[in-house]
Amino acid sequence: MFDMGFVNLLQNLTLIAGGGGAATAAIGLMATLMFCFFSYCILYQSRRNERLPPGPYPWPIIGNLHQLRLPIHRTLRHLANKYGPILFLRFGSVPTLVVSSSEMAKQFLKTHDLIFASRPPTSVGKYFFYNFKDIAFAPYGDHWRKMRKICVLELLTAQRIESFKHVRQEEVSAMIRSIWEESESGRFAVNVTEAIYASLANILWRILARKKFSDNDLGTDGKGFTDLVREVSTAVGSLNIGDFVPYLDWLDLQGIKRSLKKANRRFDAFAEKIINDHVDHHMARASNGQEETMPHVKDFVDVLLEVAETNTTDTKLKRETIKALIFVCLSDFTHCHPIPILKLERFEQPNILLTVFVFLQQLFAAGMETSADALEWAMSELLRHPHAIHRLQEEIESVVGQHGKVNESNLASMVYLQCVVKETLRLYPSLPLAIPHASVEAVTVGGYYIPKKTMVIMNLWAIGRDPDVWGADASEFNPERFLRVEEHGMDLSGGQSDFRMLPFGAGRRRCPGSAMAILTVEYALAQLLHTFDWRVEGDPSELDMKEACATTMPRQAPLFAYPSLRRPRRL
């Protein structure tokens, strides 16, 4: 993510430095350079007085950005090996701290959690997430607290997750069938990566909005959902110069702000369609008297609309209006259409629908790729370690029998499966650099002065592979390590005191979706291995394991493998 952005960034800096002939740009550049130079002098005056953590010396304007290389988490670990587990850098003019050990992570995410619970202001939060109306990019404060509460108490509760059991069952079974069909009964290798991503996207869409969406649901002109996700992903994955060199922000050199605003408009229209669909559905059920007689499983949009109805005074007002309008419409149902209701509502009270939109987008983004990445890495490592596959298959069979189907309730008895998933997340945390934190005030940590508004990057990838904690084989896939007493029963949710690995972060901003993610990954993995034996072309130990550099950390090359049915069965 950062790397692509960095390449763009350097290109753009070179471009404007070249003049381009535009008088405005030239004047802007001169002013900017002078401003940067003086800011730089002032900042480094303070650096001499305070004991900042160690780090390489920054260049004017771009700071240490020129030192970032692909993949960024590896570069940052390399720098940490040289300068220490808290490393001070400057991304443009933004003071940036990289934390690379579990001991230091504990200082930031436990001892001083409150000070580091905010987020740096980025253009993604501003232009795509409706000026930080989301949860993941929102600064610490009232809005974030409200969003977090809705997430934890309404959307991602154990009960709610359980209520979508049938969705996971149906979609994982559909994935298994499609893998078998695509391989033409095991004769051809299948694209396991593609199958996993499609299945997890279907699961998440059904949890969020009741139905799966295809490209055509967004647009039939080839500008469908995939295109939108790609557009946003590119914008999110680009390092916006303006975020780090604020004096250049107004120039929008890479066109990122334009692109985010455009993507936001397209997503907004799509999300509105989803809401319309929910109002339609609700009205149809109400008119048939089904709301009382046939309760249905509520998806996240249902829950959010309900929360909006009951939560606060202003949202209540809006829901009352909706109810009144629905009532009016119901009194003459045949002549009513829900869309005008929503148009009117949006006009009157944009905040509630906005919250729903933002939640939809963000939970999809946060939940889909992360879980899919974990599953594809687990499959990749297992394919390289046949003894681990064998042990896992034996365990699954001992719990469900040869012909039985895996049930989510069986997972608690599958200890080795849990070890495999933990080991995968240790080596391949889906967000290798978490989501940047920001300090809300100056503080001293580990004897070093950390200025206010410092961006803090947790190198979760480096923490999970620290040989001081995990031993000389820290970079090896060895699920058995989690059977040892010290690691057995290790809780990954980040809400406890164990900081040896942090795939879901820790403290106030830890991932609220960890339980759902682990359940989905364990269940899908168990089904994939209980149904099929797997092999790859050539020597499994030679399987390409390079990671791609995106917002998350997927495989660089898709995983292809041959499935063969373990027992004759109907799929």
Ligand code: HEM
């Ligand atoms: C294997 C799967 C997943 C991994 C490895 C993962 C990891 C993470 C990490 C590292 C963070 C940042 C923590 C920090 O800032 O310190 C995060 C935040 C977040 N995750 Fe996940 N996640 C996963 C799945 C999910 C799922 C399934 C959902 C919900 C559907 C979800 C929702 C979120 C949200 C909303 C945040 C922002 C929290 C905040 O800023 O308060 N994640 N996740």
